[in-house]
Amino acid sequence: MNTQAPVHQGRLKSPFYSRIEPLDFLNEWHEWKGYSSADSLYCADLEYFAIRNATAVFDLTPMTKYRISGPDALDYLNRLVTRDMAKVKPGRVAYAVWCDDQGQVIDDGTIFHLREGEYRLCSQERHFAWLQASALGFDVSITHETEDVAALAVQGPTSFSTLSNMGLEGLGELKPFGLTHFDFQGTELMVSRTGFTGDLGYELWIDPDKAEALWDALFAAGELYGIRAIGTHALELSRIEAGFLAAYMEFLPADETVRTGRSRSPLELGLNWLVDFKKPNFNGRRALAEERRNGSAWQLVKLDIEGNKPAHNSYIFAKEKGNKSEIGFVTSAAWSPICKQNVALGTVRAPHGKPGDTVWVEIYYQREMHWNRQMAKASVVDKPFWFPPRRGATPPGPY
């Protein structure tokens, strides 16, 4: 007789749910890896500006998290990801991608070097099977800890003032991609200077039992600094402005694609700087070395598009007229409120898409039921659309 209770079949609630729910005026939620996650709470436009103007708080608890430790943790990670993890000292965080043997990206994520030999890997997708398969022959322990860690992104120009006001002394010394630990009511609070917004910002990591207390302390500290909870819509817009990639937008996890040629390599995603051929073998190394020799098929592009109509789902062409076929398509598009630019990320066939190139984007937009078509000129840019000086300033300014 089966005595097991059935699995939880509804949406999970983050440990911050009790605090977010009262701030929710719109009742617009979606599912994120089993959790209820707010699209927006009161107005996506204004929530976006909390990121760019004050302090925005986003619940990133549903982010997939793994703890990786053991004597071979470093060697293991170096085998797993394409960049050299030996350069990532304790107290540092690294953005990384990991590939299959064909050099195709399975996912991207951040790896936190918590303490000597102890790491946390955060990613969009769930990869326990792959992480275990890659661990063959390494003395390493891999634990899934998504539910065991409550996490908040605290982003925006006054985020440093807010956190300082919460009593996090010495936070000013923390450099971008650094992490440090504080005591919060007898519990360890990990703070990293990381985020998905391209602005000054931090991420806070704590035991779920202390989640509500942390939220309350944070919002009390931020009251005079314009602190606001935000949903995914606002975050997504800032992500595009920062030029960051999103799984299922700019690439598909290689192990989930059905059709050949629908995955991407790190080189095709403009992540050459993340692939270190000098280090010993790593997953996908041979294939990537060959791609480097023979050239990539695709190139991720950042596009600055004329006009103000966002280029959602647009085809990209090499010329304005007389095109027989497209050279690629837009993967993420937005009107950037901070840059007042019409921006997009896209993927085009090599050798197109070099910085400085001009391409044409076919934009369809609807006005009162009727559709209009516009061929808009776009230039390929190499820098993020938004990279304010405050993002890199140490110590950060008050706003």
Place this chain on the structure above:
Amino acid sequence: MKTYDAIVVGAGHNGLTNAAFLAKAGLDVVCVEKNDYIGGAAVSRNLYEDWWYSNCSYVCSLLRPEIYRSLELHKHGLQVTPYGGSVQFMENGDYYGSYHDHEAAYREMARFSRHDADAYKRYSADTMRQCRFIRDFLLSTAPDPTSFRPKDLLELARIGGKFMEMGEDRMYDTIRFWTMSVAEYLDGYFETDVIKTAMSGSGIIGTALGIHSPGTAYVLLHHYMGDVDNNVGSWGFARGGMGAVSNAIAGALQAAGGEIRTDAGVEKIIVKNGKTSGVALENGDEIHAKVVVSAMDVKRTYLKCMDKSDLPEKFHHRIENFKIRGSSGKVNIALDGMPTFPALPEGSSLYHSDMHFIDSMERMERAYDDWKDGRWSEDPYIDMVIPTLNDPTMAPPGKHFMSCFVQYCPHKIEGRDWTSAEKDAFGQTVINQIANYSPDFKDLILHAEIRTPEDIEAEIGITEGNIFHGELTMDQLLFNRPIPGYAQYRGPVAGLYMCGSSTHPGGGVMAAPGANAAREILSDLKRPNTVPQSFGDD
């Protein structure tokens, strides 16, 4: 002495914009400014401890996004953050709020009148139709209907085409719209006094007209046709105050190699043999250039900075009769904390909105009556905002800057200069009206700057301190702005141009006059155009 390609007189946002586009075309440009700071009426002034005041213009919507983008103003520090809603405090203790969220706005309107809540859709579509019609012409030169030049004919045909496209009924509506009063326009939709009052404010801001005066419906449009990030009708705050707009444009100007000279007031625009050759500064220096562009209002340009003998008689006469009348003042206040408004629910989003303290059309019109008598309104229309609720950079944490735009306020008191006692009394009138709805407000005041039209004229230079550089009535709009025959930014003297808000499409922190003038100048000089085209259909 060095000769420039062009001298722009006045480093307000239009002067700077004009200079920036000229500099981008490779011209050697200098922008001269009489004050020791730039920005004209788009400034952030440090007038009290750590507070920064947007002490003239205070909110941003009309600034053309094409210009913002083309000059890459974000790279020069500009950030415009939208804010939502407005509130009308009522004498009976109630309030009428308008909300950013459509459904919330609907429910609030329905609290007063379900009829009005439903009528709003038609009102909104009709007003948006007028917005669409005019928005397209903001970044282009108004065609001269008497001209047979191909450029004018083409543009006239384009406007005519857009007009005909509307269909018969809507063409009639449009003609009526351009000439009717805001009160009559609103009467066509709404029945509730406070709702009409809330909407009528935009019809009179910056004008010396009352809500029942013909032409004020267009002024309402002038306040609706802007946008923040394509949300037409939205308003925003410039982070750091309105000076951030001017500073960013100045940054773009300097990045393009242009110069700015402050403390360089212009005494005279030099004219020789019917051509300008530069300017004589108040300090006795002369600067030479074949092109002089005045960003000053037309009265100041032609009546103060030029010799009558250099101007055609009829032109001079028309400029003398150009309507530019002081009608509004400002009270800028540093606050020790956030005042409470007991009528509002705790934590209401309306705290972040535009606040007004007048609740009937009759009170609106009576406020205008005082102005006609040469007095400030005893019961004024105040457009009050507290930008520091959104902007962490303008005051210390927990402290606030309050901007009160006040109408009506005459340029002269019964025809004579203001006394300091009267100026204080004007400020007190404003403070008292707000205090009627906020018991703790007066105790929080740390510092107040009171500005009458006379003060604004003295400091900024705008004739009568009129925020639009001249009334926005049909006789002074489009091909009539500033005066017929001179609506394409060219003055009556060769080499002399106008780029201030006295020219099409008029006032507000729009930067369109400056940009449009630059396009005409570059065309005359046979230089490549650097001024962006309109984004088109929105």
